[in-house]
Amino acid sequence: MDRWKQYGGLLGLLVVCLGAGLWGFTSTGGALPWAKRSAQTLQRGVQEGSGALIDFGRGIVVAGPIRKGGMMLEFTGLVVLLVLVGIGLYVYVDRYHGLDEQERAAK
Amino acid sequence: MAHIHLGEGSFPLWALVLWTGLGIALISTVVYRVRKGGIKTHQIALAGIGAAASFAIFQLNIPVWGGIHMNLTGLVGILAGPLLGALIALVVNIFSAALGHGAVGLLGANTLVNASEAIVAYYAFRTLVRMDWDILPAGASAATLGLSAGAILMGAIIVVSGVNGSALPRTDLTVAVAGLVGLNLGVAVIEGILTGFVVQFLVSVRPDLVGLVGRVGSDESSGVTA
Numbered sequence: 329m330d331r332w333k334q335y336g337g338l339l340g341l342l343v344v345c346l347g348a349g350l351w352g353f354t355s356t357g358g359a360l361p362w363a364k365r366s367a368q369t370l371q372r373g374v375q376e377g378s379g380a381l382i383d384f385g386r387g388i389v390v391a392g393p394i395r396k397g398g399m400m401l402e403f404t405g406l407v408v409l410l411v412l413v414g415i416g417l418y419v420y421v422d423r424y425h426g427l428d429e430q431e432r433a434a435k
Numbered sequence: 436m437a438h439i440h441l442g443e444g445s446f447p448l449w450a451l452v453l454w455t456g457l458g459i460a461l462i463s464t465v466v467y468r469v470r471k472g473g474i475k476t477h478q479i480a481l482a483g484i485g486a487a488a489s490f491a492i493f494q495l496n497i498p499v500w501g502g503i504h505m506n507l508t509g510l511v512g513i514l515a516g517p518l519l520g521a522l523i524a525l526v527v528n529i530f531s532a533a534l535g536h537g538a539v540g541l542l543g544a545n546t547l548v549n550a551s552e553a554i555v556a557y558y559a560f561r562t563l564v565r566m567d568w569d570i571l572p573a574g575a576s577a578a579t580l581g582l583s584a585g586a587i588l589m590g591a592i593i594v595v596s597g598v599n600g601s602a603l604p605r606t607d608l609t610v611a612v613a614g615l616v617g618l619n620l621g622v623a624v625i626e627g628i629l630t631g632f633v634v635q636f637l638v639s640v641r642p643d644l645v646g647l648v649g650r651v652g653s654d655e656s657s658g659v660t661a
Contacts, residue, residue: 334572341579342624349621353500356614361502365618366440369611370598379501386498393535394494403494406530410487417483421476 354378363392437548437585437619438493438506439593443538450596451540458525458543461550465521474519477644482519485511490527494536503622508585509578510630512553513560514637514645520553521546544596548589556581560634564647570638575631579623586619 353359356369359379368375389395394403446454489507496502506527512520528545531537537545560577564570590612594605603611634645642648 329567331569334568338572338576338579341576342627345579345583345620345624345627348617349500349619349624352614352617352619352621356611356618357501359501361496362504363440365501366615369615370441370593370601370603370608373603373607373611374614381500383498383501386502388498389496391494391496391504391536397535399534403534406534407487407491410483410490414480414483414485414487418480421480424476 353381359383361392437552437582437589438504438537439541439545439548439589440536441538441541441593441598443540445538445598445600446541446544446596447599450592451543454541454547454592454596455543458546461521461547462525465518465550469518469522472518475646478515478519481644482515482523485515485519486523486526489523490530493527493531494534499625500618500621503618505622505626505629506549506552506582506585507626507630508549508552509556509581509626510633512556512581513574513577513630513634515553517554517557520557521550524549524553544592548585548592551588552581552585554581555584556630570635570647571631573631574634575627578630579627582623582626583620586616586623589619590616 354376355374356365356377357375358377359381360368360377390400390403394400485507489511492505492507494504496504508520508524511523515523525542525546528537528542528549532539532542532545556577559580560573563573563577568576593612593615594609597605598608601608638645638647
């Protein structure tokens, strides 16, 4: 398929989604964290609001229930555990795949 | 980032039973199909790494659109497939709920939402690749479509269920939820573009991981091996 059609289709999709995002942003209170926005909107309905779309000053933070609930250690432990399991599976599959190929070659 | 962030007791009991039942039906179907059809070995590793990445990024609030988190479920669906993608959605939601991010009672509903993202992203990506799309636009479009589907399903679940303690009439609730869904579509743009670049990179170094060896050709690989 022509490349301009591919990127044109993608661009169209992104523009529609961005438009919906901007409408959703302003109609649900503007620059609010998701939990506050969600609770406020579902309780009181749509409320116009504004604010910066991007606020780098706030930085990247761990989700409120984990941070405020004192579960940072558990969160970190779970991430490390899952990463280790993922890497372990990757190594296992790589070795298993190699053995499989050797068996096939032997046959 | 579609994910129902309501607390315990937000949905009426019949809705909890309905969404949990549907979630169990989905996971039962997935497990049956996995047992019957088996899993390709490379998907096992991708599922493990995908679950780790998805869980970690699930909990990180980034300062865009007021403060949102990403899911990576579109990426997980494209890489691990619809069956393992649905299982990863369940695992990530269980761990998240255990830490207080998402209610335990909403595990069924949230699994349905996130599994739908992975499933739609997978089939959209395969369809676009079959239509001879380049990897970047195919991956970005598929992930955006998958996340949009999840956002719309999330909105539908909230509207159908109603929210305990909310005095909003159903029509006002629908408009309010539409605003939340709209914001999720905006987030899908960020996550979709990110997914497109990640898939393109993976296809360039390890096309076998994405099941695209025939399309890209192994001699185009940069030679990176595990």
